[in-house]
Amino acid sequence: MPRPSHLLATDELGLTKSMPAARELFEWRTSPKPYEAPVIFLGLGPEPEKLPAWFDLPGDKVVFFLECQSFADQVENWEERVPDNFQRITTDEFTGESSANAHVVRYLPAQRGFPTYFAPLTARLTLGAAKPARLDKTVWIPVADDDLLCRELAQAFRDTGHTVVMIDHDSLGKHPGKALPDLLAQGAPDLFFSVNFKGLDPFGLGHAILREAGVKVGIWLVDNPFNLLTAVKSGYWKNAKLFVTDHSFIGPLIGEGARWATHLPLAASPALFETGGELPAHAEGIEKRLIFVGRSQFPDRDKFFAGLTVPADLEAAAGAGRPGQRFDYHWWREHMDIAPLWPGNAVRGIGAGAEWAGRRWKRECLGACGRVVIFGDDGWKDLDNPDADVRGPVDYYAHLPAVYRSAAVTLNVTGMQLPAGLTQRHFDVWCAGGFLITDANPGLNIFPDELVAPIRFSRPDGIRDLYLEFREETRAKQELREAWKTCILADHTYAARVQTVIAALDL
Known part of the structure; x- marks a missing residue:
């Protein structure tokens, strides 16, 4: 037949x-x-x-x-x-x-x-014909069990007088046509705020149902937007309200059709980080030490970049670059013939190059540190630094505030996926009462230059000099730490970011 x-x-x-x-x-x-x-x-x-x-x-x-x-x-x-x-x-x-x-x-x-x-x-x-009743000053945040940022956002929205409902993102993403109407039958919130498209299905039905119900939807792209967009199978995102932690992606997103995008950096949560935290046993003895806290790679990295190789000529060009030159995502985008950036998975090739360069940069920095204490996974144990002391990870909420406060200096090294993106360390370390030194990053321009200049390095060989300068509790170090903390608490908390969201979406 x-x-x-x-x-x-x-x-x-x-x-x-x-x-x-x-x-x-x-x-x-x-x-x-x-x-x-x-x-x-x-x-x-x-x-x-x-x-x-x-x-x-x-x-x-x-x-x-x-x-x-x-x-x-x-x-x-x-x-x-x-x-x-x-x-x-x-x-x-x-x-x-x-x-x-x-x-x-x-x-x-x-x-x-x-x-x-x-x-x-x-x-x-x-x-159908019935419009859901309104839930006064209510925000829905889709979450998974191990999500960071959602606790911070929930606390900040509650501080503005909103009721916050944390919703399992998995059921929403898999069955939006059933899960969302069931939730909306109890009433429609003012805002559905998604981090990295959580709670939104790839085909845009969930977003359409929320908009039809009169709910404002904000999508905060905390990670590289184009890595995230490879999972989106509909152009609905072009009409969505997009917030990005890295302002350098606003232009490329608009170039791919986005009609609305604005900058929303990471921030600090004083309620969760300014006090508290207990020093774990494996963090003893760091009072005079330089420390680094971080993963050697993001979860499922190898799966995400499976089958991709970095072009040999670009790898050689990046390897021969001048000291301190940042071979970030935009550098790879300019040197690779990949267009458009959406739809499809071809754009992951750019991300693979940026990931290779970021890993190389971090390992160069940690290799130049001397006696650095690293709180992270076993992926750091093969560093070209015999004096590196890898002690295993620490719990973000239970231990990390105390670790930052106890260490003499905390090192930040940013990856290359977000060319102008900051990390939580840029905010958390100061909020907890610690002291940070960081690599040069265009995203640092949200802070006063007089605070940034003393703690910034451009080359790996500058790390040790900064550590030695700030290892001891001098008056200059104490004043700089206090100025940084004042700056963070005044302008860079999640409460301030939530106010930006409320104003931007006219809530």
Whole structure:
């Protein structure tokens, strides 16, 4: 028996997708008023002439439909094949009320092939005519068990008088059409604030449902935006409210179609970090020492960059660069012929180069430190530094504040994925009462230069001199530490960042 021939259509990401014509690929939602209710199709599929017979539709009754033009343009003789009694309507005419009072039929393959067009329509269908009641001054934050930042954000929003509801992000991301309407039935919040797209499905249905319910959505891209966007399968993000920790990505995001992006750096949480913390047993004896706290690689790094290699000529160019030159993500983007940056996974090649350079930079810095104490994983044990003392990780909330306070100097080395992105160390160390030295990074321009200049190095061989300068508790060190802490607590707390979000989204 010959295999059926299916339409091969190019979806909105430029990928070839099979679009079969079969009755079972249509989902029929019955109206509560079955007799007088109209029929509305969301997508006709590749053989619209067969629909009247498949659904037993009379030829003398008008059938309404919406269709993504990008799909229709790929169906041969599409206009001639649409039955005469089928009437096309606009997206504005398909309201929550009209969908609730109609039999609605969805052609499912097109829903994922062209989600930017269909997701808002499905959102109206899902919510129907009833608008959720408003929950006064309420914020939803999707989280996982081990997420950082969400505790800080929740505390900061609560301090502004908001009720904060922490929601399991996994159920929202996997089943937005079920999980979100169930939650919204209890009321709609003012804001849904996602960190790194948590709680939002790749096809944008969750975002569309929230917007249809009148909820403002903010997406804070804490990590490299283009690494994160490889998991997004719809152009909905271009219309989303994007916050970025690294301002140097605003231009590239707009270049790829984003309509709104603004800067929101990391910050400190005095309630969680200024006091408290207990020094763990393996951190004893660091009072006169230089310390470094950090992972040797981000979780699942090898999986994310699987199959990718750094071009040999660019690796050689970066290896031969001048001392202190930063071979960051934008350098690799300028030297690699990868465009566009979205959609697809090709952009991970740029990230692989930046990751290689960042790992090399960190190892060069830690190799030049001499007797540095490293709190991190075993990936640091093969450093080219026989005096490095790798002691294992410390708990972020339970131990790290005390570790920062106890050490003579804490070293920060930034990676190359975020060319102008700061780390939590830039804020936490000062907040906890510690003392930081850091590599030069364009993101440091959010702080006064008179505070940055004394603690900044550009080359690995500058680390030891800074450590020796600030190892002892001199009056100059104490004054600089106090000035930094005053600056952080005045302008760079999560309370200040939340106020930025509230103003930017006009809450």
